[in-house]
Structures are given as C-alpha cells and as structure tokens.
Amino acid sequence: MWSTTPVHRWVMTGSWPEDAPPDLPASLEHPDLLSWQDGVGPLVHRIYRTRFTSSPISPRGLIGALVEDMDRAAPTEFASFQKLKGDGPMREGDEYVVRMPGPWDGPVAVVEVDESAFRLATLQGHLEAGQIEFRAREDHRGVVFEIESWARSGDRLSDLLYTHLQISREVQLHMWASVLRNVVKLAGGKMDGGIVITTRRLDSHLLPRTDEEAEPPSSRDQRLLGELANRPTNLDTSVLEPPVDTSRWRVDEMTEPLPHEKPGAPEPGGSWEVARRMMDAYQLADPRIVDGLYAPDAPLSGRDMLLRIHYGPLRFKVGVRIGEVHEDTTELDGRPLLRYGWSYRTLQGHFEEGEMRYELRKWLDSGDVEFRLHGVSRAARTGPLILRLGFRLVGRNQQLHFYREVCRRVKRLTEAQMETERATATRRAITASPR
Numbered sequence: 224m225w226s227t228t229p230v231h232r233w234v235m236t237g238s239w240p241e242d243a244p245p246d247l248p249a250s251l252e253h254p255d256l257l258s259w260q261d262g263v264g265p266l267v268h269r270i271y272r273t274r275f276t277s278s279p280i281s282p283r284g285l286i287g288a289l290v291e292d293m294d295r296a297a298p299t300e301f302a303s304f305q306k307l308k309g310d311g312p313m314r315e316g317d318e319y320v321v322r323m324p325g326p327w328d329g330p331v332a333v334v335e336v337d338e339s340a341f342r343l344a345t346l347q348g349h350l351e352a353g354q355i356e357f358r359a360r361e362d363h364r365g366v367v368f369e370i371e372s373w374a375r376s377g378d379r380l381s382d383l384l385y386t387h388l389q390i391s392r393e394v395q396l397h398m399w400a401s402v403l404r405n406v407v408k409l410a411g412g413k414m415d416g417g418i419v420i421t422t423r424r425l426d427s428h429l430l431p432r433t434d435e436e437a438e439p440p441s442s443r444d445q446r447l448l449g450e451l452a453n454r455p456t457n458l459d460t461s462v463l464e465p466p467v468d469t470s471r472w473r474v475d476e477m478t479e480p481l482p483h484e485k486p487g488a489p490e491p492g493g494s495w496e497v498a499r500r501m502m503d504a505y506q507l508a509d510p511r512i513v514d515g516l517y518a519p520d521a522p523l524s525g526r527d528m529l530l531r532i533h534y535g536p537l538r539f540k541v542g543v544r545i546g547e548v549h550e551d552t553t554e555l556d557g558r559p560l561l562r563y564g565w566s567y568r569t570l571q572g573h574f575e576e577g578e579m580r581y582e583l584r585k586w587l588d589s590g591d592v593e594f595r596l597h598g599v600s601r602a603a604r605t606g607p608l609i610l611r612l613g614f615r616l617v618g619r620n621q622q623l624h625f626y627r628e629v630c631r632r633v634k635r636l637t638e639a640q641m642e643t644e645r646a647t648a649t650r651r652a653i654t655a656s657p658r
Contacts, residue, residue, distance in 0.1 A: 225234065225650070226415055228400065228404060228414070228418055229416070229417030229418070229422065230400060230417060230418045230420065231417060231418070231419045231635065232396075232419070232420045232422070233419070233421045233422065233509075233632065233635060233639060234421075234422045234424065234509060234510055234511055235421070235422065235423045235424070235510065235634055235636065236423070236424065236425075236504070236505075236506065236510050236514060237268055237424055237429065238423075238425070238429070238504070239360070239425060239429060239430060239431060239618060240297070240512070242268040242373070242425055243373070244258075244259055244268075244353055244354050244373030244490075245342070245356075246282050247334055247337065247344065247354075247372075247517045248315070251315070251316075251332075251334055252301065253332055253346070253407070255330075255332075255346040255347040255348075256332065256344055256345075256353060257286075257344070257345045257348060257349060257351075257352035257353070258344075258353070259287070259353050259373060259374065259375050259379065259430075260352075261377075261569060261590055262351065262352030262353065262354045262374065262375025262376055262377055263375060263376050263377075263379055263381075263382050263423050264375055264376045264382035264385070264427065265375065265386060265425055265426045265427060265478060266353075266374070266424070266425040266430055267371050267372070267373075267374055267375070267422060267423075267424055268371075268372070268374065268420070268423040268424075268425070269371070269420065269422045269423075270369055270370070270371045270419075270420070270421050270639075270643060271370040271371075271399045271400065271402075271403055271418065271419075271420050272367065272368070272369045272370075272403075272418070272419045272420075272639075272642060273367075273368055273403045273404075273406075273407060273414055273416075273418045273419070273420075274362075274364060274365050274366065274367050274368075274414070274415045274416055275365055275366055275407045275410060275412030275413055275414050275415055275503060276364070276365040276366075276412060276413050276415050277411075277412055277413045277475035278365075278366055278384040278410040278412030279410075279411055279412050279413065280409075280410045281361070282339060282359035282360050282361050282365075282366055282368075283338045283339065283359075285359045285366070285406070285409070285410050286338060286339060286340065286341065286357070286358070286359050287338075288409060288474055289313075289341070289357065289406075290312045290313040290341060291312050291313075292360070293313070293319070293403075293623065295310055295407070295409050296402050296405040296406045296409055297402060297602065298398065298401035298402065298405060301323065301397070301398060301401060302321055302322060302323045302398055302480075303321070303322045304319050304320075304321055304322075305319060305320050305321075305322055306318070306319050307319060307320055307330070309333075313333055313336055313341060314333065314336060315333055315334065315335060315336055316332070316333060317332070317333040317469075318330065318331070318332050318333070318346070319331050319332075319333070319343070323394075327346065328347075328348075329349040329350060330345070330346040330347070330348050330349055331343040331344060331345055331346060331349065331355075331625070332344050332346055334354070334502075337650075339358055339359060339360060339650070340356055340357060340358035340359070341356070341358075342354060342355070342356040342357075343355050343356075343580050344463055345377070349377055350376065350377050350381040350384075350385075350391060351374040351375065351376060351377050351381065351385075352374060352376070352377050352408070353372060353373045353374025353375060354372065354373050354374070355370065355371070355372040355373075355374070356370070356371045356372075357369075357370055358367075358371070358646070358650065360556050360646060360649050361470070362645070364415065364437070365412070365415055366405075366410065366412065367642070367646070367647060368403060368406050368410075370399050370402065370403070380622070381556050382386065382635065385589070386611070387594075393646045396420065400420075400537050403418055404418075406515060407613040413587070418636075419604070419642075420638055421636070421639045421640075421643070424510070425441050428442075439443070442459075444516055444529060444531070444540070445516075446501050447529055447540060447542075448516055448517065448518070448527065448528075448529045451527040451528075451529060451544070451570060452527060453541040454542055454570040454571045454572065455570065455571060456568045456569060456571070457569050457570060457571045457573055457576055457603055457605055457606065458568070458569065458571060458576040461570065462580050463599055464576075467599055469541065470601050471601065472577070472600065472601050473598070473599070473600050473601060473619075474597075474598070474599050475596070475597070475598040475599075475600075475622075475623070475626055476597045476598075477596045477627070477630050478594070478595045478596075478630075479593060479594045479595075479596075479625055479630035479631070479633060479634050480591065480592070480593050480634070481494040481495075481498055481592040481593060481594055481633070481639060481642060482592065482636050482638060483492040483590055483591060483592065484585065484590045484592055485590050486588055486589060486590045487587060487590075488561075489561070489585060490585075492641065492644050492645075492648075493592075493641070494592045494637050494641065495561075495563075495585050495592050496581060497637050497640045497641055497644070498583055498592070498594060498633060498637045499563055499583055501512065501633065501636055501637065501640070502563075502565075502581055502633075503523055503579055505517070505528065506636065507581065507629050507630060507632065507633060508625070508628075508629060508632075509628060511533065512532070512578075512625070513531070513532050513533070513625070514530075514531050515528040515529070515530055515531075516528065516529040516531065523545060523548050523565060524545060524546070524547055524548045524565070525545060525546075526545045527542060527543075527544050527545075527570075528543050528544075528545065528567065529542055530542070530543060535622070538644060539571065539574070539610060540572075541569070541570070541572060541573040541574065541575075542573065543567040543568060543569055543570060543573070543579075544567060544568055544570055544571035545565055545566070545567045546565065546566050546567065546568060547565070547566075548564075548654070549562070549563070549564055549565070550562065550563045550564075552587070558586055558587075558588055558589075559587040559588055560584060560585070560586055560587065561584065561585045561587055562582060562583070562584050563582070563583045563594075564580060564581055564582030564583060565580075565581060566578050566579060566580035567579055571602070571605065571606065572602050572606050572607070573603055573606060574602065574606060574610035574611050574613070574614040574618070575600050575601070575602065575603055575614060575618070576600065576601055576602070576603045576604070577599045577600030577601060578598070578599050579596070579598050579600075580596070580597040580598070581595070581596060582594075582595040582596075582597070583595075583596070587635050592629060594633045594634070596626055596629060596630060598622075598626065600622070602618065604612050631651075
C-alpha cells in the first residue's frame with residue numbers, strides 16, 4: 224500500500240439533491256441493479272481526480288483504450304475487471320465483475336458509454352449500492368481524468384467495514400488511486416499535482432425518505448440545537464468593539480489567496496461564487512475535526528449552530544450564534560473592494576469566549592480574490608470547569624492549527640469545486656450535442 228504519489232484528501236458535508244447520483248437510463252432494465260435506495264448508511268459522493276501533461280493520447284483515445292480493456296488501467300496485482308456478459312468493447316448492458324483479494328468482488332453493469340466517459344452501476348452481491356463514472360477531458364493545463372462515485376454500503380456488514388472500521392474505505396481508496404496512476408502511465412503522460420480526492424458525505428437523515436419510511440426520532444444533538452435559542456452569549460459584546468484590549472484577548476488574523484478572476488464583478492462559477500457557497504454551508508472546517516449542525520431552513524443571519532468538536536477520542540458540543548451578514552463595495556487604499564462575510568459569537572457553555580469573523584474579498588481592479596479570517600478569543604470564565612481547564616492547557620495550539628487549516632481548506636476546496644463544476648458543464652455539453 225506504499226505510494227509516493229501526493230494524495231490530497233478533502234471531506235465535506237454533502238447536501239441533497241446536489242450530491243444525488245445521476246438518473247439511470249430509462250431504457251435500462253435489470254432485475255439485479257442496486258440503487259442508492261437499496262443501500263444502508265451514509266451516501267458517499269466521491270471524486271478522484273488527476274491531471275497529466277505531455278501525453279500523445281487524446282482524452283477520447285484514452286477512454287477508447289479503457290473501453291477496449293479496463294485491465295489496461297487496473298492494478299492487476301490488486302484487482303482485475305472480468306467481463307461476464309457481452310463481447311468486444313464495452314457497451315451498454317455489458318456486465319463485469321471486479322475481482323479483488325478477500326470478500327471484495329463486485330459485480331457491475333454498464334449503464335452508459337460515450338466518447339468521453341462510461342458509467343457503471345452495482346449489481347446484487349456488490350459491497351456497495353450505487354454508480355461510478357470514469358471520464359477524461361482536456362483543459363488549458365493538460366488532460367484531466369476523473370473517477371466519480373455515488374454509493375452507500377450494500378448491507379450492514381459492509382457499512383461496518385466501510386463507515387465504522389474504515390477497512391474497505393482504505394482498500395477502495397488505494398484501488399482507485401492506483402487506477403489513476405495506471406491511467407497516466409497508459410497515456411504516456413506526466414502527472415501534474417498528484418491525486419485529489421474530494422468526499423461529500425450525506426448521513427442517512429439528510430437523504431430523502433419515501434412515504435412508507437417513518438420519520439426518524441429526534442436525536443440528542445437535534446435537541447441540543449433547539450436549546451441554543453434560549454442561551455445568551457457568554458461575553459459582554461461591547462469588549463469586541465475596536466480597539467480590542469490585546470492584554471486580555473487574543474486577536475488573530477489570517478488571509479489566504481483564492482483562484483484569480485477577471486477584474487470586475489464576480490464571475491459565474493468563479494472562485495468568489497464557489498467560496499461564498501462553502502462559507503454559507505459551513506464547509507470551512509474539516510467535519511472529521513469540527514462539524515456544524517444547524518437547521519437547514521434557518522436564515523444565515525441569527526442562525527444557531529451546534530459545533531461538534533473531535534479531539535482524539537473525546538467529543539465536545541458547544542453553541543455559537545451567527546450575527547449580521549454583510550456585503551458591500553468599499554474603497555481600501557484607493558482601490559475598489561467587494562466584501563462579503565459573517566461572524567459568530569460563543570454562547571453559554573462554550574469553553575471559549577469571543578467572536579470568529581469570516582470574510583471574502585475581491586479587488587475589483589485586479590480580480591484578486593482572498594479569504595480572510597479574524598478571531599478574538601480567550602478562555603471562558605463560565606461553563607464546565609474541565610473543558611475550560613483543557614482549553615487553557617492545549618487549546619491555543621489546537622486553535623491556531625484550526626485557523627491555518629480553515630484557510631488552507633477554503634483554497635483547496637474552492638479549486639476542487641471549480642474543477643468539478645467545469646467537468647459537469649463539459650459533460651452536459653457533450654450529452655446535449657447531437658450524435
């Protein structure tokens with residue numbers, strides 16, 4: 224499992240229907256197809272992506288080679304694609320089984336094939352229920368190859384291995400990362416930037432439910448969220464008025480440049496628009512470390528959030544409240560600046576006192592876009608004693624690490640999401656064009 228290829232992994236909270244799998248062709252009829260509704264546990268929407276240069280093979284030629292023989296890219300010491308139904312190159316309706324060591328064999332059916340992509344769906348007996356698509360395209364920097372999947376675990380044992388023990392998740396990640404490396408080798412290219420893996424996870428309560436399914440009972444976290452409405456902030460907000468007394472408060476400020484845009488108003492699908500959506504959905508923090516629970520229909524201004532903080536085996540739950548949302552155009556140092564942002568303040572029971580402010584900026588004269596983080600904080604003087612003591616002992620290092628990670632994450636996720644949206648637009652254009 225050793226690899227020297229740079230692999231960048233990013234995890235986000237998904238949403239419906241943005242992360243829903245594509246519809247299956249209406250003409251496809253197969254009694255053993257497994258849709259996401261047949262699975263259990265969270266729906267995982269994942270994209271494995273790499274870019275390469277100096278390849279003599281076009282994206283269409285590359286897809287054509289894989290359609291002829293998937294084992295050209297398969298890590299044959301680890302997995303092999305064997306055709307069970309159909310002759311010749313891959314066609315819609317063909318069936319394969321992915322042979323892997325251990326109980327990992329996965330039967331699939333081909334549901335779509337064209338010059339730029341092909342898509343498979345899982346069949347009965349597979350560890351997952353869902354779909355996976357392989358595609359290639361060209362941009363100004365080279366050839367981009369992507370593997371995109373939408374799947375849930377096929378049964379409760381598979382969910383245990385994937386979601387909880389995470390064994391099959393790592394096996395799966397190694398397999399598809401190996402496929403990407405082999406694709407670059409098959410194309411005779413040079414990998415540029417390593418492999419980027421973005422994961423958007425939708426827990427079961429975020430998925431649509433049928434009329435027959437009972438509404439899930441209210442969880443303890445949902446009840447805690449509802450109780451935040453009755454909690455005041457745990458600080459005198461007047462102390463946040465500038466200038467802040469730095470002898471009593473820690474003041475931190477960090478700025479991260481985002482992908483450049485053209486001068487003027489934000490571009491559709493550009494870094495400003497993409498980063499703003501991530502800010503509003505609170506994708507700023509890695510959900511494996513901090514995730515925010517809030518009512519999805521609640522307006523952003525005044526929204527209560529229950530922050531669930533993971534520190535090793537420990538779990539802490541604290542409340543914050545978002546204040547006013549601002550958006551304006553101003554002048555700074557004689558330059559026109561577009562600003563958008565919001566902040567939240569800590570509520571009673573939090574082990575910190577203070578305010579976190581997130582702001583997105585675009586310099587309209589140059590097109591430079593940046594993300595700005597501004598925090599004012601100190602250890603809380605009220606609330607659970609053990610949490611306050613823990614924060615005084617190790618909290619500062621963790622706090623600074625969190626700030627740096629938020630800035631880095633905003634940049635990388637913005638880049639990854641822009642790539643995804645470009646790929647989606649390309650696929651729609653190809654699908655809509657006459658054949």
